[in-house]
Amino acid sequence: MSPTERLLAGPPLDGRAEPLASHRARLGELPVVPAAEMIAALEAAGMLGRGGAGFPVGRKWRAIAEGSGRGTPVVVANGAEGEPESAKDRVLMAHRPHLVIDGALLAARTLGADRVELYVGREHSAAVQAVRAAVEERPAADRALLHLVEAPLGYVAGEATAVVHYVNAKDARPLATPPRMSERGVRNRPTLVQNVESLAQAALIARNGPDWFRERGRGADRGTALVTIAGPVRHEGVAEIDLGTPLAELVEFAGGLTGTPQAVLIGGYFGTWARIEDAWDVPLEPESLKAAGLAFGCGLVRLLDARACGVDYSARIMGFLAAGSAMQCGPCKYGLADLAGASGRVAAFGAKATDLIDIDRWTGLVTGRGACRHPDGAAQQMGTAMAVFEDDFASHAARGRCLAGGTRTGGRR
Ligand SMILES: Cc1cc2nc3c(=O)[nH]c(=O)nc-3n(C[C@H](O)[C@H](O)[C@H](O)COP(=O)(O)O)c2cc1C
Ligand code: SF4
Incomplete structure (x- = not known):
């Protein structure tokens, strides 16, 4: 589908994982780059993390390399992809598992880590199988570092502290008082939690350098x-x-x-x-x-x-996010449930008189109040839906009429 590809270059995306021999023939061995040079290359590339928050990757690696954390670092490749409509990480892992593994090993070498957790959403069975088979294809020295962890179902299971919590204690709830991951994460050691696409990009930067990375991209953010x-x-x-x-x-x-x-x-x-x-x-x-x-x-x-109802779509997302919260903090326990209730009533033409005002108020109230960004993200989706589908929300609430004709959109929620 893409005009030019880097991560997805190579054999067709036909459901089969690229074997190690083909990966090596195409891209060569992962080069050995001194740690300081590698971190500087990531910083020069200006690559932002691809897991959602968009944090600069080089800065994160530097924090661990130079941090005050005790113990040998651990690298976690985050391939949970609990986002129901996103498929990019599972497609990458299912077709280019060795590029992801290269990136994870590169991070381990750069940071001096002795353990790599490959955290792959268990519902993405093609990705789990591809990563498992790819680990088996690796030489014994690599295999000794690599550990496949099947991530449990759930939207919050991919949040960085939930990832660490699950790896440590098989509990995929975010930590209510999160420590700094660069100091204390898996096994209480400094931990890099990095999205699988970010790691695959890093493996290409190690091979081709930051200038090559920056050749692509049309605006301020490159690659x-x-x-x-x-x-x-x-x-x-x-x-x-x-x-x-x-x-x-x-x-x-x-x-x-x-x-x-x-x-x-x-x-x-x-x-x-x-x-x-x-x-x-x-x-x-x-x-x-x-x-x-x-x-x-x-x-x-x-x-x-245009025939689908934005009120219904956004209310269902709200319901999904409320149900998927870890129910540990106030904004998730009460705020998201109330937002889901109110938006659900509006979508179903059963709004209370105060529902629209309450939704507007509550989206402001839950933001910034949780231990993780789950309520903030949920509020952002709801708040922007209220603005974009303003007339639809008003019509649903006041007249019980759907401006889009009331078509339900389906989807994977
Ligand atoms: C509720 C929640 C769910 C998340 N799920 C994922 C996920 O499935 N995969 C992922 O890579 N990051 C996810 N993140 C972001 C991670 O916390 C973390 O920022 C990311 O894995 C870091 O990698 P990056 O810097 O390469 O983006 C989630 C964050 C939140 C708040
Ligand atoms: S904000 Fe929500 S999802 Fe995040 S830790 Fe608290 S209860 Fe869990």
């Missing part, structure tokens, strides 16, 4: 990125794009429209809604999206057809 496009396009699925590619071009890569989108959710269930006309020409890269009040997040681009 390519995996995105998942869903909705009324001919070919839904995963694409590798230059960061900064406008939505209009992504839709073209995806074979063009098969319907009339009214809005788009960018960045996943923690992401931001925009009217299609406001998002159509916006470059898909963190900085430009931020300037437009939007978020790149995990790279999900979900178009919503």
